Amino acid sequence: MEKLAEYLKIKTAPRAKSENLVYCDNLRFTILTEKIIRIEYDTDLNFVDQASQLVWYRNLAEVDFKIKKTKEKLIIETNQLKLNYLRNKKTLNSKNLTIKVKDSAEIWHYGEGNQQNFKGTHRTLDGIDGAISLEEGLLSKSGWTIIDDSNSLLFTESGWLEKRSNNSDYCDLYFLAYGTQYKSILQDFSKLTGEIPLIPRWALGNWWSRYWEYSAQDLKELMLEFKKRKLPLSVCVIDMDWHQVKNDYTTGWTGYTWNKNLFPQPIKFINWLHQQGLKTALNLHPADGVYPHEKQYSAMAKSLGINPASKQAINFDLSKIDFINAYFKFLHHPLEEQDGIDFWWLDWQQGDQSGLTGLDPLWGLNHLHYYDLGRENKKRSFIFSRWSGLGSHRYPIGFSGDTVVSWDSLKFQPYFTTTAANVLYSWWSHDIGGHCMGTEDPELYLRWLQFGVFSPIMRLHSTKDDFLDRRPWAHGAEILKIARFYLQLRHQLIPYLYTHSYLANQTAVSLLRPIYYEDQSPAAFAVPDQYFLGSELIVAPFLEPTDQTTSLSKQTIWLPAGDWFNFFDGQSYKGASWHNVYGSLAEVPVIAKAGAIVPLGAASKFGSTDNPVELELNIFPGADNSFELYEDDGAAINPAAARTKFNSNWKPKQLKFTIEKLSGNADVIPAERRIKLKFKAVKNAEVKLYTDGKATKIKGDYNLQNNCLCLEIDYQPTSRYEVVLTNQSGLLKKKDISLSKIKRIIKNFKLETVVKTELFKAVKKARQRDSEVDFLNRFCSVLSNSQLEVLIALLYDAGTAQIKTAEFNNLVIFQGKLSELNYNFSSALLAAGHHKAQVNNTSAKTNPNKLIDLNQLKADKWNLTVNFTKFIQHRYSSD
Template sequence: MGLADYHVPEFDPVAADEATVTTDHCRFTVLTPRLLRLEYDPDGEFEDRPTQTVWYRDQPVPDFEVTRVDGRLEIHTDHLRLRYDVGERFNSDSLSITLTGFEETYHYGDEEDNLGGTTRTLDGVDGKTDLQNGLLARDGWTVLDDSDSLVFDDGWVTPRDAADEYEDLYFFGFGHDYLGALRAYTDIAGDVPMIPRWALGNWWSRYWHYTQDELRDVMTGFRDRELPLSVCVIDMDWHVVDNPNHDGWTGWTWNRDLFPDPEGFVDWLHESGLQTTLNLHPAEGVHSHESQYRAMAEHMGIDPNTGKPVEFDASDIEFLRGYFDHVIDPMEDEEGIDFWWIDWQQWRESPEMEGLDPLWALNHLHALDRTRDGRRPFILSRWADVGNHRYQIGFSGDTVITWDSLAFQPYLTSAASNVQFGWWSHDIGGHFGGTGDPDSFGELYARWTQFGAFSPINRIHTSKMPYVDKRPWTFGGDVADALEDALVRRHELVPYLYTMAWRNHDRAEPLIQPLYYHHPEQDAAYNRPNEYYFGSELLVTPHDRERGDDTNLSRRPVWLPEGEWYDFESGDRYTGGFHTRYGDLEDVPVYAKAGAIVPLDGEPGFGDVDTPETLRILTFPGADNTFELYEDDGTTQDYQDDEYAITELSSHWEDDWLAFEIGPVRGATEHVPDGRSYELCVRGVDDAVEVTVDGAASHAESYDPVTRTLTVAVEDVDPGEQVTIYLDGDGPLAAETDWRRRQLEDLLWHFEMPAGAKPPLSTHAEQFCRGERADLDWLGNFAAALSHPQLRAIVETLVDVGVERIDHADTERLVLWNEDRRTDVTYQFAAYDQWGVPIDREGESRRGTAPSYELIDLAEFETFDWELTLNYDDLVTISEAGEGHDPTQE
C-alpha cells in the first residue's frame, strides 16, 4: 500500500548544475554566497536525494568564480574563498575556506567555538546538562555533517549506498550574521511550520489517574476563577494500563472505568474552548487487548485469532500506514483528539534499519499526518536531532523540581534557537521531586510559571505525586497572586506571540533569541545565559533563584544593550549596561525597548485565544517604531497573501509629542473583528498630555500614576479605517523615573531591620540618587543595623558594580562589572594550589580597582581552588569561591 501522499513532503533536492563544481572525487555546491555543500566520494558518486535534514538544494544560483591552477581548485563568492587540492581527501592541508572580510579561515577538521544547540531530553536532569552543537559559532563558521543521515527514496527513508569514506558537509560561513545563517538553514531544510493560535495559551497537564469527572472539575475550577486555559493534556492513564501483554505504558484503548464517555468528554472540552492531546508510548506496538487490534492485525496479514502482537517497526512502511489508518486517524476523526504527545523514551536505533531513530520517524509522520485535512503540522514530542524544527513543538522531558532545573531552562530555550528549534514546551513547575509545601515549593512554582508565561509554550505539568498539587487556588497569598497574574498575562500576550510565530515561519526569526544575535561584538551578550529577546520588542531575564533570607527578595543581575529600556510593568526607565535587580514575587524582569509596540488581548478569557474584539496596544516612549500585527484563522495550513490580515501599528516619537497610527487592515479583513475596539496604553509618560484622535467618532482617556500609563480608548473601528492618536506634552513627554529610588523603597519595606533606621537611611540614599553626594561613607552609620546581604543589596542598587557566577555551559565563569568606573570599589582574584598556597603566576591572580567589565573563565586556571572578593569602599565585601581546574586530572 505504501505511505499516503500527505506523508510524503514535496522535496526539491537537486541543485542547479550551474551551482555545482565537480572534480573526480569531490563536488562543491554553492547554495548561497555564504553556504557551501562539500561532498567527497572516492568513486565520484554524489547524492542528490533529500536527506532527513536537507530537502531543498535547488536554490537561486549566486554569483561565484572558479579557478583551477596547478592542481588547486578555488571557488570565490562575495563572502567566501574555498581552496582545495584536487585529488586529495578532505584534510587540514587540502581543504580550507576563508571568510573574506571576517578574518577567519576554516581548515578541515577545525573545531569551532560553537554557541550550542539543544538536547534530546531533560529526563532526570537536576540542573544543567550538555547540549549538542548548533549551527552558530562565535568564530563565524560552522560545519553541519550530514554524511550519516538517511535519504528519502519513494517516500520513505533508506540508508545511503555510499562508500565508507563518503562525506556530505554543509559549511555555514555567515560571520556574525546569526539570523542570516538561520534563514539559509531553513531555506535548505524547510520552514518552521506556523503554530496553531490555540497552542500559545496556557496548558494544564498532570500525570494522574483522573476520572473524566475529576478532570472536568479541574477545568471548571480554572474557568470559575477566570484563569485562562487553551489546552487540556490527558496523560498516561487515559488508556488501559493493566493488561496481560506488557507493562502498560503503551496503550490505544480508553480506560472506560476512568473515562466512561470519552467522546462526550472531548466534546465538552471543545465546547469549553479547549484543545486536547493524549500521551502516547508507541514502543510495544498493538496487542490483542486493544480495540484496534483486529483491524491492525488484518492490515499486517496477521490472523487476529492468534493474538500475535503487531510489533512496532519504524522501518516498515506497511506498519506505519496501518498505524495511522487504523489507530491514530480514527481517534482524531471519531473521538476528536486534536494532536498527540509522543512520549518516546525507548531505543534510538531501529533494529530493522541502521541509522533510523524511531523518534524521528514518529515526529516526521505524525506532523505530516495532520495535514491530510488541511491542518498545520503540530505535535508535542522530544527532540530528534537537526531538522526537527519542522516537527514542533518540543517536550523537554521529566525534570527534577529544583531551583537549578528552573535556572537551566531559559538558557536551554534560547540556545535551542541556534538550531531553529524555537518552540520548547517544558514541564513548568518540574516533573518529580520537590517538597510540595505551599511555602518553599510555592515560590519556585510561581517563578517557574512566570518564566513559562514568557517562554514558547506554557504547559504546567506534574508527575503522579499525591502531595504536589499545582492548581493555583491551592496556594495562598503572594504565590497565588503571582500564579494568577502569570496565567492572565500569558493569554494577554497571544496577539504578540502569534505575530512572532508568523515571523518565525515567514522570516526564520525565532521567538526566543539570545542577546548575541543582535549584539555579536559585545562580549557581555555571550555571557548572559538567562537573558533573551522575547520577540522583536521585549527582553526577558526571569528570576530563577529563591528570595534571600535577609532581603526577602530575589536577586537578578541584568545586562541591557546600549540604549533606553523600560520596565514592562512599572514604566521605569533604564539605560544600557549592568544593574542588579531585586524583587518580590510580583516582580517579573521584562524590559521593553524604547518605542516598543506590544499588542495584547484586552479581554483574555478561559478557552478563548481567538483574535480579540478589544486590542490593547502597549507602547513606550523614546523611538519611532512599526509593528505588523498578523492575524488569520489560527489553524489552516496554507498562508497565501490573501488568507491573512496585517494591521500596521506605527509610532513617531519626538521629545514632547507622539503620533500613533492604527491600520487600516491589509489582506483578509474577515480575520479581524468588525467594529474592533482599541486601547492605546502609553507607558512611562507624564499625565500633563493633550490627546486628539483622528478617524474615530469619540475616545476616552485615563491615567494610571503607578505605572505612568496614559490610556486612550476608541471603539467600533472598521477594519478599513485608520486611526491616528496624537499626544502633546507641555514639556518632555517621557516621565522622569528613577528605578533606584523605587527599588530602594522595596528593599526597605522587605528588610528585617530596626524600623527607626529606615527613614534616615532612605534620606541619605535619596541624596545619593540626586547626585548631592558621590561617596557611600554615610552607609557605614547603618552597618550595625544591616546584615551583609542587606548592605550588598543597598550598594548594588545605588551603584552599578557587581559580580555574578555563571555555570550554564561547558565552563564556569565569573563576570565583573563597574559601570561607572568607581575607584572606591576594589577586587582581588586569587587561585590556590593543592596545598592552599596562592599562585602568583601572571594571570592567575589579579587585584586593583574593579574593572568596567571582565570575564574570568575559571577553566583557564590550572589550580585547585579559587576565591574572588569585591570590596565596596570598605563597607561591604562580597566573596565568591569554588573549586578550580585540577591539572592532575588531565
C-alpha cells in the same frame, strides 16, 4: 512494494540547479547560497541528489559566484566565502581544502572542529537536576559551522527512507559561512531544510497536564475549578492512563483502547472539553506494538495478513510501509475523527530500535505523526514530542522531559530554551514546576510558573506523586493571586506571541533568542539567564530563592545600547550597561526597548485564544520603531490573514503614532474592535488624533504615578489613525528609582522598625543632596551584606554578581559598572570604612587586579568596574 500513504509523502526539491554545481576530481561542490556550500567527495563519483533526512531543498536560486580552475587548484568565491582546493584525487586533508569566511576573516581547514560553537539543544532533560552539555548548534563565534550529513538516510520514490549506497570514503558536508550574521544564516539553513511551522494559536495559551489516573469526572471538576478561579487554560492533556494499562501482554505503557472505568463515555467527555474552549492530546508510547487486548487489533491484524485468532503480536516496525499505513489508519485516525482528539503527545522513551537500520524511531514517529495530523489539509500539523536531532524544528512542539524539582533545574531552563534558537527549535515545552523528586517549594513553583509565562509553551505538569501539585491554589493565597496575574497575562500576550510565531515561520528566528543575535558586545555572550522575547522585550526571570534579609530576589542583566524601560512600571535603564535588578515575589524583570510596541489582548476568558475584541498597545518612547500585528483564524493550513502595521516616530518633544489601514482579510478580526493605546514612560502631553487625515476628538487619561497616558479608539480596519503627543518641555519621562519604591524595599528588610525609619530618612537626604552619603557608615554595622548591596544598587546603579555559563561551567565575575566613578560613590565606599577596592582599570595600562586607594579615584574619573564582593567582604576593615 506497498507505497506510503500519499499524504505522508513530503514534497522536496533536492536536485540543485546545474548552474550552482562545480565538479573537480572526486569532488562536487554545490553553491547553495552565498553563505552555504555543499562539499561531496566520492571516489566513484556517485553523488547524491535525493533528499536526505536533514536536507530537502537544494533547488534554490542561482548564486552569483566566481570560479577559477587550473591543473593545480580550484577557487570558488562568493560574497561571503572563498574556497581553495589544491587538486589531489587521493584524499581530502587540512592542507588541500580551506574556506575563508570573509566577514570574520577566519579560515577553516578540512577536518577542523569548531571550539567556539554556541551550542544548540538536547534530546531530553529526563532525570536532569541542573545543567547538562548541549549538542552542537549552527552558530559559532568563529563565524562558520560545518554540518556532516554523510550518514543520514535518503528518501526514495516510495516516500520513505533507505540507506545510502555510497562507498565508505564518501562524505557529504555543508559549510556555513556567516561571520556575525547569525539571523541571516538561520534563514539560509531553513531554505535547505524547511521552515519553522506556524503553530496553532491555541497552543500559545496555558496548558494543564499531570501524570495521574484522572477520570473524566475528575478532569471536568478540575477544569471548572480553574475557570471558577479565573485561571485561563487552552489545552488539557490526558496522560497515559486514558488507555487500558493492565493486560496480559505488555508492560502497560503502550495502549490505544480507552479505559472505560475512567472514561466511560470518551466522546462525550472530549466534546465537553471542546465546549469549554479547550484542545486535548492523548499520551503515546508506541514501542510495544499492538496486542489482542486492543480494540483495534483484529482489523489491523487482518490488514497486515495476520490471522486475529492466532493472537500474534503486531510488532512496532518502521521499516514496513504496510505497518506505517495501518498504524495511522486503525490506531489514530478513529481517535481523531470519531473521538475528537486534537493532537498527540509522543512520549517516546523505550529505546532506539525502529526496524530500519540507521533510523532513530523518535525521528520516524515525529516525522510521520506531524504529516499525518495535517492529512487532506483539514488542520494545521502539530505534534508534542522530544527533539530528534538537527532538522527537528520542522516538527513542533518539543517536550523537554522529566526534570527534577530544584532551583538548579529552573536556572538551566532559560539558557536551554534560548540556545535552541541556534538550531531553529523554537517551541520547547517544559514541565513547569518540575516533574519529579527534589523538594516542593511554593516560591520555586511560582518562579517556574513566571518563567513559563515568558517561555515558548506554558504547560503545568508533574509526575504521579501526592506531594507534587501544580494547581496554583495549592500553594497558598499569595501564590494564587500572583499566579493568576501571570496566567492571565500569558493569554493577553497571545497577539504578540502569535505574531512572532508567524515571524519565526518567515525568518527562521525563534520567539526566544539569545542577546547576541542583536548585540555582539562581549557581555552579550555571558548572560545565560536572559533572552529576547520577540523583537521588543528582554526577559530575565528570577531564578534563585529570595534573600532572607531583604525579602527580594536578584537578577543581573546586560542591556544593549539604547534606552530601556521596565515593561510594567516604566522605570528607565541605561543601555550598554550591567544592572542588578531586585524584585518581590510578584515581580519579573521584563524590559522593553526604546520605541517598543507590544500588543496585548484584554483579560482572557477561560478557554479563549481568539483574536481579541479589545486590543491594548503598550508603546514606549525614545526611538522610532514599527511592529506589524499578524492575525489569522489560528488553525487553518493556508489561512486568510490580516496584518495591521503600527509605526512610532519619535522626537524629544513629540511622538507620532500611526495605525495603518489593515491589509489582507478584515473578516479575520472581530467585527467590532476597540484599541487602547498606553503610552508609557512619558510626561502628560497635548494629544491630537487624526482619522484618515481629519482631526478627531479624543481624551487622554494620564496616570502620574506610572507616567502612562491612556487613549482609546473605536477601530475601523479601513481607516488610518495618527496620534500626536506633544510636550514642549520634553516628552520622555525617565523614571528613576522612586523613594516610594525604596521605601517599599526597606519595609521588606528584616530590620528593627526604628532602624528602618532612620535609614529611610538618611536615604531621602542622600537623594536630595548628593553629597549626603554618610548614612552608609552609620548603618554599616546593622545592615546585612545583601541589604547593603540592594541599597548601593538602587542608589548608584552598581553591584556585583557571579554568572555561571551553563555549557562550559565557567565563572564570569561581573562587577557593577559606573561609566564614570563619581565623587558621591567613592565617598559612599569610604564612608562605609573601606578605603581600598579591587578594580579593573579600563583606561590605564596597569595590573587589572591592582589594589587602588579609592581616595584617588575622585580625581581620576576612570572608566572602571568595582568589585563589590571585595567591598562587602571587607567593609569592616580599616586598612
